[in-house]
Amino acid sequence: MTRLSQYLLPTEREAPADAEALSHKLMVRAGLVRQVGTGLWTWLPAGLRVHQKIVQIIREEMNALGGHELLMPMIQPAEPWRKSGRYEIDELFKLVDRKETELVLGLSGEEVVTTHAASMIRSYRDLPLTLYQFQVKGRDEPRPRAGILRTREFLMKDSYSFDRDADAVDASYRRHADAYAKMYDRCGLRWYLVDADVGYMGGRESGEFMAPCPAGEDDIVLGANGYAANLEVASAEPAPVTLPPSGDAPEEVHTPGTNTIESLAEFLGLPQGALSKAFPVVRQGDDEELVLLLLRGDHRVSEVKLRTVLGAGFRQASASEIEDKIGPPGFLGPVGMRDSQVRVLVDQGMLANEGGYVAGANRTDHHLRGVQAGRDFTYEAVDVRQVGPGDTVGGEPIQIEPAIEIGNIFKLDTRYSAKLGARYLDPDGKSQDLWMGCYGIGPARIAAAAVEQFADEKGISWPRAIAPFDVHLVTLGKPGSDERELSERLYAELTASGLDTIYDDRDAGPGEKFADAELLGVPLRVTVGRRSIAAGELEVQIRRGAVAQAVPLDGAVEAIVKLWRTLP
């Protein structure tokens, strides 16, 4: 029973002044969510219905892939986090109880589930196994933002697969990817599965599910033949650049005061792409190493790709390190370095063009013209460039779109099982590490993405599978009127037909009721007014596109049910 006169749906005419993202504004205005503190939100009744519908879709698909639901605690002992090496993560909420025991708020569930696996999974006969839960996750985010999009506490479905070996992990991973595809399709979203960095989860391979929309925090790169990748890791062919011809050897030129790419390009009258940019970086770790990275002057470094290439974190080299081993900052190049042992990495975006680049001469106010990799210096080719507009994949220009991350899947392999001692006996009776995968999905982000993707100037337009209600019944009649009597009957019949119906029986004007209905975004609006009675029909409006149609009163409920089934 959902009569608006007795329901909590606090709609607002104006968005909170500090809201920026469309989903943030609309979800607050439509009375779906309310803020409690930075990154902390309450789901109000109508919003919770959306959330629960999404949760149910996810649950059904998890069960269909053979997953078993369980529920693990959100408050967890710190010890397994120390063992896994994740206790130091800044986002991890740490707490201490009255006995001074160290605890954490789970930001995901690997530590606990792997601890369980260690004690409960003994034999290859117990495998494969997939466990999942819906549990609140806590994260001490450096910057919560955009309403419900990045919060410090949120419900997440996290699942974990346990297998015998790498091939079996691949199969579990594939099954999850397929299940996720079904979930997003059922939720009515536009989405992509993209290549991604593994981040602090660690592991061999990961994929991110991304819903394109303006409020997206990430950028995704889309190209020909289904190419899709997070901008952080994307690869593409750069737009070519015309280089001046190279002579037999580099030629030194006097370039006073040109210690930036812009000033040098201007001084020489060349495009920035004809210059080479030098990045001296130090690979971090026990065996720190200074490396010189070269990139086309008009290209940018992807820090994520560089980290992958180096196999470790890195930092900018200090001025003294640069002076010591390469040359004067601002005029660095691969030829004539003070220490010829410095490794030179060349981004492959530089290698595709004929001719010679301009590079620093390792001498103040001087550069070299006509420098060619291989001929003039030895190098390793790498791909560390951040792709950009104008690049191509398979000959077609790429597209770059902002997107919300709505799910993530990882092949963890033995990264957690080895550290937490989760092992099984194989058919030969030998003890082996368990092979794992983990898979996360956030219902709140699916809701926000749906709002972003389908809203119009009047409000939200939910995909029907996750709408808070199926039908929004608006009565324009006063209590006691014929219209009201008809509305009451329709409300009962619609509800009996299985449609979740919200009934606007408030004592309010038509404009207000229509505006609220459009803001809330229920897929079908049924209006009952004097007109309806007179014409013997109802006005039924499809929210998406605001298309109205007349439905004869006779058999109206059946017609509405039928129409509803055709909606996106």
Place this chain on the structure above:
RNA sequence: CGGGGUGUGGCGCAGCUUGGUAGCGCGCCCGCUUUGGGUGCGGGAGGUCCCCGGUUCAAAUCCGGGCACCCCGACCA
């Protein structure tokens, strides 16, 4: 963590420069009115002006400290 901004009734805001009994629109309550796009008229309720301290006869306003929240960046399964 760096930069910028904001805290005044449920929401959106003015007032602060130049100290003097706190205001507007919307919403809310009551009555009448209106009933297919936030109708009109009348009456009314509601505020520790973020907090603490200071200056002053007097502080929303000036000074000091703190807190909260937002945006950009860094960061971010």
